[in-house]
Amino acid sequence: MTFAVVVFPGSNSDRDAAEAARVLGERARLVWHKDTELGEADAVILPGGFAHGDYLRTGAIARFSPIMGAVADFAERGGPVLGICNGFQVLLEAGLLPGAMVRNRDIKFRCEFVPVRVDQVDTPFTSACAPGQVLHLPIAHGEGNYYAPPDVVESLEANRQVIFRYTDRSGAMTEGSNPNGSVHAIAGICNAARNVVGLMPHPERACEAPLGSDDGRIVLASAAEAIRDGRFRARPAAAASR
């Protein structure tokens, strides 16, 4: 299967995501943000980085990139879309996922491996996980403090849209296990249709043991499996949709 990895100006984990797919034995294509078509793609990844320098707000300018129309359309048709770190921020700004990011609680950029608990397994990117499984994944962000108004957070919880949470190694949420101040220790969420997932930690940087962890493999592997057995596939573009 093929992952389409969108390259925005300032993306810096685009090649990491493609490499991770390759490590898993899948194909990956880089798609330039000025393109208007995704081309061959079974799943789309919006990668980490600092699109447009993150100068205005993270993801704020990237959401206007020409490719984002095609990404929204792919998501609309049920195609699996994964936003990692900056990619998650782009999905929030684009309105494909609810909420917003503010600066980390202590305003510092933070990079380290942290435990991340998988709370829901009915998304294309967690379907191979065990519920409650704790993954050891790196974070690397200055603005990963997830915020949404209380009613939105409530509905995310009610609809089981919180997919990943920061916890300790045993999977417990503690005072010290939240690295950035995110509400409800949210590390990743999905949309109502469950095919669009965004998370701040970097599974694509944790796909080989020498890098510190290979726990991230299961995220892309889930998608590959889910797509192969047809559980999550984009519906064909309806010619009549316009």
Added chain:
Amino acid sequence: MTTIDSSVLERHGITPDEYQRIIELLGREPNLLELGLFSVMWSEHCSYKSSRVHLKTLPTTGPRVLQGPGENAGAVDIGEGLAAVFKIESHNHPSFIEPYQGAATGVGGIIRDIFTMGARPIGLLNALRFGSLDQPLARRIFEGVVAGVGGYGNSIGIPTIGGEIVFDDVYAGNPLVNVLCLGLARHDEIIKGNAGGEGNPVYYVGAKTGRDGIHGATMASAEFDESSAEKRPAVQVGDPFMEKLLMEACLEVQKTGALVGIQDMGAAGLTCATSEMSSRGGTGMDVDVMHVPQRETGMTPYETMLSESQERMLMVVHAGREAEVEAIFEKWDLHAVRIGHVTSTGRVRIHEHGTLVADVPAPALTDEGPVYRRPMREPAWQREVQKLSLESLGAPAAPQDAMDALLGSPIIASKRWAYHQYDHTVGTNTIAQPGTASGVVRIKGSKRGLAVSVDGNGRFCYLDPYRGAMLAVAEAARNVAVVGAEPVGATNNLNFGNPERPEIMWQFGEAVRGIGDACRALEVPVTGGNVSLYNETEGRAIYPTPVLGIVGLLEDASRTVTRQFQSPGARIVALGDNRGELGGSEYLACLHGQVAGAPPALDLQAERALQRLIIALVREGLVESAHDCSEGGLAVAVAECAFDTGGIGATVDVPAVDGIRAGFGVNATLFGESASRIVVSVAAARLDTVLARAAKAGVPAAAIGETGGDRLRFSVDGAIVIDMALEGAETRWATAIERKMARAR
């Protein structure tokens, strides 16, 4: 038209003798613009006029050297047609006046030097020096510098994989920010800063040119209007996004083969780039400032040529391939503009709307500048500070108290407060977590890897610059050796005071001599470096601080170790000789408030044997962990091996070093900083093999204890002198800096 009188010369930092030389080289008096070109190119920063005679003595050749000093960065062969490209650069003064931007633009500058060579940057390291964290100003500078280093590197997507940080009051008014960048290229992709081929077009790309960095003094000249005479800040705001675009676009263009040469415009901007590229190519350049993209209105040719705006590149393109090059830059939303062409005149000729406004032989600017053999004199206090009388120190500290104090000293404590602000995971090559070893990156598509370390000990160099510099080389090389990598190349950053003072110049000369001797003995060629002089405030110089960056080659990146003990029940082996040397040690500074004595002795042949041995032991999988002994000596080294292991303690018994006076025997044994020592842990079944290998290599080795338990226990000659809970010790070490930085509330 301004006449060039003595006050104009003074403002340009040109001496009357230098001015005579300019007249000889030109065969006439220069105009003001030409004087400006000479003033920046003949500045200490660009011409190395005080340091050149010394730097010439460094060993710069070797079978692996692909590019020695003189280009934008050095390059060494690492096999399989690959090259490691690396260099270190300082941004000390800007980081003092604006810590975040000063540090950020320093990172930006060194990254450009690497991708200019056609290499993709794959790692950053930084060596930092600040005043004591007890001072609010030092805390603020530290906080800003770390944020700036991270802010630039993280954004552009180059992992920061290592570094070192030292706190000492001598750096309070003069912090040091030295940044090393490592890149990777295929041999045939390496491209130089050469302007070849008469008629080839010269292109400018990147940020627009503003009036940045033009020295206030030169600006005050009557030639310029009121507005330009406004004092310009010497610090600029970094634009990592622009640099990221430039980097990707340049790497893409370089692959096409359409480039003849490329150079970044850093210090001395367009002047430096045009003259150096011409000189190297044995050619000349005609450019017209009218074509240079300008950010501000009404800029004079003088300002345009001397601007130091960041994130700009100059390229020479093969005639006929312009469209290809332009298209790639357009793709990245950058507009490459043609500002002139290569000539065979050997001269840099600057035009303004077609009118010739400056005409100078390129080599006059680059190679024929003044060279000074400045007077050197050993400081009168030098011998004095080398005397250490243990008797005068009072009672030795209780070893357990000393251990506690050392683990909590910011110099020894974990630097995680800083490196957690640096992205070390981007690029998916980093295979040693920060804080556990040298920076180690794998090379995708190859079994190989690279290890890099930056080290320097200003205290040792203050006490003895020759030996201190040798110790810095030895430590940096040892740090790459302990992960199993063979040192293959060195770069260095020489941070000193005012070279016009004979005492400082003596320190400089001694340090360079030390680097040269050590690099020759260890067979590590120096492929480049950087000199930062005039590091002083109010006449008080910093410690002479040479920082060595050494790159090591791992033939098999899967065979490497970190400092951490891997299992309980392993044997702890000390390699090298413990001589209990306390001179210049952190123990003396931290517990007795003394910076005195002779720095540890260094036997370069013993060092070399030790490094060979450890590389072999790691490659053959004979050791489970390896860590070099530096600040805090053996006891601190063993403790560091136990930290970050999830609770594997250690029990150690060592013989007391003989002949230490005044009751300091135990502390000298535990905390002395004798060089050329490594602590390894070895599976019990392999102990005999390891000891036999050491004996064969002529390296002293002794089994001194065992890993395991939840305590750190040290005995000297069988008597327990330290016995502490690992967890408490680790917390103290891990959070010391954080606690200093936590704001009162």
Added chain:
Amino acid sequence: MRARVYVTLKPSVFDPQGRVVADALLSLGYEDVKDVRQGKFFEVELDGGDPATAEARVTEMAEKLLANPVIESYRVELLRS
């Protein structure tokens, strides 16, 4: 024409930057500091001189790009220049 767009986090959103600045001021001895909130502003220079059009256009820019309505509010101010 010149206009300024002031963007602030909504009062209901925790402002980490303001908090860090407040803490720093307290530790510098400014004990009378009760709270700090940090905001940003954009000074936009436009071609064309009609104030009403300018204000409308800048408001549109703020809505579309300069502020994120989930967490931020904004205010547009026209400058005489």
Added chain:
Amino acid sequence: MRARVYVTLKPSVFDPQGRVVADALLSLGYEDVKDVRQGKFFEVELDGGDPATAEARVTEMAEKLLANPVIESYRVELLRS
């Protein structure tokens, strides 16, 4: 008392953020945008009600912490609250 401190890069200092925002506005079709500069502001709430003292204190805070005079300039504004 409440006061605002506005901090901007000095006019001679290049503002990369402003340039990127300007580029974004241009590419969204706002072709009349000539330039954008970005600044920040701090809203400081103080105990105690004397305007003159408050202004002096906030100015001191700006000098000491909120702005770096090397590259930035600042302006203090007292708010009635």
